[in-house]
Amino acid sequence: MLWRLAPMIYGPTVLFALGEGAVVPLLPVIAAELGADVPTAALVAAALVVGQLCGNIPAGWAVARVGERVTMAGGGVLALAGVAGLLLAPSLPVLAAAVLLIGFCAAAFGLARHSFMTTRVPLAFRARALSLLGGTFRLGMFVGPFIAAVLLAIFGDEHATVWFFGACLVATVALVVFGPDPETQVAAPATRDARLSEDTGEVVTGAIPVPGRAGVFRTMWRHRDVLSRLGLAAASLSAVRSARQVVLPLWGVSIGLDAQTIALVVGVSGAIDFALFYASGQVMDRFGRLWAALPAMVLMGAGFLALSVTHDLDDSAMWFALFAAVLGVGNGLSSGILLTLGADVAPQDDPAPFLGSWRTLTDAGGALSPLLVSAIAAALSLSAATGVVGVIGLAGAAAFLRWVPRFVPRAR
Structure with a gap:
């Protein structure tokens, strides 16, 4: 099923991620052209x-009300409005609103396919299918900047990447609207209400109970324990x-490396990450x-802690490259x-x-992490901030060790 419908299952997310990955590195540049200083440009990029x-x-x-296809098509059209905002924005507030809208639409693509995999893919290879889905986003963020570099070399204008994003969105909407719909091509496994699964022999009178859809907030309350x-x-x-994406470039700058070396180290780290997603x-x-x-969290937590004590060593550049690879x-091991x-x-x-609530929690962790790193680095030092991230990683490893066996049994 995955091979037969791969273009429709993974194609929209690949196209969206490629366009987004090409635009993201140049958002601060576009903001600077409208008069933003460095902190303001960073805020515009963070709006995504x-x-x-x-x-x-x-x-x-x-997704629960109108389905995955309509949600993705609507998200693609709204994202095109965001692209128009990037191209035509007369001021920084309009630019920030356009970036915010694109990020809002990105959630629709991620959640629609996440929901599809949850209901359609058998448990036996669910993780591999979802790791491939996570790999599509990694592919976009890994390849997108190289596409942006080529477009800049050809056209010499950063808005060329925005036009490329727009072309990706048009192709995405066309694929979603005119291609076969996986949601209807693959039937979801039948689920039955537990109250109706046992035949007691008694005469049934009145209306037969039918499970109804729970709202988002009722679902959050019902599953508050696991959340x-x-x-x-x-x-x-x-x-x-998220801290990795912030700490590594800042660490390279703080130990005096040039931009090319930092880009090379971060690029190699990203390549290792991408190579391991499956x-x-x-x-x-x-x-x-x-x-x-558990291994992913232990590696990253220990890696950040070890990196935090190498800032003033004679071979700090070597340790930076080593722990960036770690x-x-x-x-990469945490993909999916x-x-x-x-x-x-x-x-x-x-x-x-439920997945909307789950993804809100995880995205909140990713959004707050750069703010935490910035605040600790300003108050103490970058080494202290890096060490705190390492502690969070090891604490997360302990939390996974405690809660995964409880909520995710091996046999379902």
């Missing part, structure tokens, strides 16, 4: 994450991942979810974990509202 954070719960509601425990562990993983799914399907989550391995755990604990008959 904020938009995705705000879009998860509405996307969960939309407040395993959900917070997942948020810690998202926080460590291995994570293999491990989770064969040995269990904990066997991927963090790349840890992040958040998607898979969310699918495991979501209600199988109507997962979208």
Whole structure:
């Protein structure tokens, strides 16, 4: 099923991620052209994450009510309005609003396919399928900047990448609207209400109870136990991942490396991360979810802690390259974990509202992490901030060790 419908299952997310990955590195440049200083340009770029954070719960509601196809098509059209805002923005507030809208629409694509995998993919290879889904986003963020570099070399204008994003969105909407719909091509497994599964022999009078859809907030309350425990562990993983993207460039600058060396080290770390995305799914399907989550968190937590004490060493550049590679391995081994755990604990008959809450928690961890790093670095030092991220990683590892066996049993 995955091979037969791969273009429709993975194609929209690949196209969206490629366009987004090409635009993201140049958002600060576009903001600077409108008069933004460095902190303001960083805030404009951060609006993408904020938009995705705000879009998860509405996307969960939309998928549950109108389906994945309509949600993705609508998200693609709205994202085109955001692209128009990037091209025509006369001021920084308009530019920030356009970036926020694009992030809001990105949530629709991520959640729609997450919901599809949860209800359609058999448990035996769910982790591999979701690791491939996570790999599509990694592919976009890895290849997108190279596409942007080529476009800049050809046209000499950063707005060429925005036009490329717009072309990707047009292709995405066309694929979603005119291609076969996986949601109707693959039937979801039948689910029955437990109250109707036993024949007692008694005469049934009155209306037969039919399970109804729960709202987003009712779903959050009903599943507050798993969200407040395993959900917070997942948020810690998202926080460590996000901190990696901030700490590594800042660390390179703080030890006096030039931009090319920093880009090379960060690029190699990203390449290692991307190369391992499918291995994570293999491990989770064969040995269990904990066997991927725990090593990934321990590696990243220990890597950040070890990096935090190397700032003033004579070979600080060598240690920087080494631990950047370690963090790349840890992040690669964690590919698809958040998607898979969310699918495991979501209600199988109507997962979208729960997944909206789950993704909001994990995205909140990723959004708050750079702010935490910035605040600690300003108050103490970058080494202290890096060490705190390492502690969060090890605490997250302990939380996974405690809560994964409780909420995600091996046999379902």
